[in-house]
Amino acid sequence: MGTGRLLIVAALICSGGAWAQQEVTGHPLVTPYDGSQGGGEYWEYNRYDLIVGFDFEVREAVTERIEGRVTRLYYESPDERSELEIFTNYRLALEEAGFEEIWSCAGDGSCTTGSTRNRFHQANGIRAINGPNSHYAVGTLGYEDRLAYVAVATGRHGTSIDIIETAEMDTGMVAVSAEALADGLDADGHVRVDGLLFAHDSDELLAESAAALDALHSLLLNRPNLNLYVVGHTDMTGSLSYNLDLSRRRAASVISALVDDYGIDPSRLEPQGVGPLAPEATNATEAGRTHNRRVEIVVR
Structure with a gap:
């Protein structure tokens, strides 16, 4: 060349x-x-x-x-x-x-x-x-x-x-707010929480997740009677059993941060993980896999 x-x-x-x-x-x-x-x-x-x-x-x-x-x-x-x-x-x-x-x-x-x-x-x-x-x-x-x-x-x-x-x-500029989360819950009963970031192939919640955690904290303070499922989602890479476990562990890490760092009553939050079973995009491309890795909150 x-x-x-x-x-x-x-x-x-x-x-x-x-x-x-x-x-x-x-x-x-x-x-x-x-x-x-x-x-x-x-x-x-x-x-x-x-x-x-x-x-x-x-x-x-x-x-x-x-x-x-x-x-x-x-x-x-x-x-x-x-x-x-x-x-x-x-x-x-x-x-x-x-x-x-x-x-x-x-x-x-x-x-x-x-x-x-x-x-x-x-x-x-x-x-x-x-x-x-x-x-x-x-x-x-x-x-x-x-x-x-x-x-x-x-x-x-x-x-x-x-x-x-x-x-x-992905690391701190995500537009997430308590108001946006509340609007999503009111409209659909569930909402994606962008900006919750984890170490690769791990349930370790990264420090860059602070803005999203702040928004969740404000939502729960503003609505004291609101109880939530926190639901982890993964892409299709790896076995189903592994991804189901990883997604639930990631949801549990979010709850631990809200309880330990923000003082939220743990009885208001329940972790669940559905792994790759509820994709929002194709898992055949990196763009789709990236979009599918997420955490949602669902009204209990």
């Missing part, structure tokens, strides 16, 4: 302070292919429809909704380089950094057809799928307790790179 080889910055995602919404020339995760020109935009927090397949019967991209810090880049390609060469450089560099593929495609008949190439752009605004030799890959990069989704598309004229960072929203 020679001089065009893409480099991945060793520190995959900067962990510094919040970025304002702004135009950007790049992202710490990637360095553009040699000779490419461009830049893009950055949103501190936004929704993003991740393209994870293409349904040729209905002629539409298959998407999953995720949320986080979104960086959207587009680089015009050097004239002398082919789509395959440029895309392969990006793909190899991502793989060296630990890229785990969710889905990929190459050319008409795999990504789209000649009459449906604009469906990628219609699905989420990504620009580069615009020729019969277009290539696309989407996947994740893990780093410490962080997760980034990366989508790379190379077409006739350039390369689109979309990076969605879930880390900051």
Whole structure:
């Protein structure tokens, strides 16, 4: 691949302070292919429809909704380089950094057809799928307790790179409040409590869960007659028996924190765990598995 080889910055995602919404020339995760020109935009927090397949019967991209810090880049390609060469450089560099593929495609008949190439752009605004030799890959990069989704598309004229960072929203920027939890309980009898975070494959509740615990504490103080089931959910990875046990232990850890640290009467809370038996999304992709790992509260 020679001089065009893409480099991945060793520190995959900067962990510094919040970025304002702004135009950007790049992202710490990637360095553009040699000779490419461009830049893009950055949103501190936004929704993003991740393209994870293409349904040729209905002629539409298959998407999953995720949320986080979104960086959207587009680089015009050097004239002398082919789509395959440029895309392969990006793909190899991502793989060296630990890229785990969710889905990929190459050319008409795999990504789209000649009459449906604009469906990628219609699905989420990504620009580069615009020729019969277009290539696309989407996947994740893990780093410490962080997760980034990366989508790379190379077409006739350039390369689109979309990076969605879930880390900051997962570790302290989740918008959770007692009022929102109360509204969910009043409407549906149960509500998801975002921001309750656990160590990997463990029931250890992380310190970044403080905002969610504060919201639960306020809810229980505001409604002294409210009693709850605290219900843990996991993804489908591993055996059913293991996940049922893990989900219940995680629910019990939440209750222990509310009782020990906030003085809540333990008789008001009961732990339950349903493991992977009540998914909100597919367990076939990392995006879906991440969404399914959660804690809910249910009115008793």
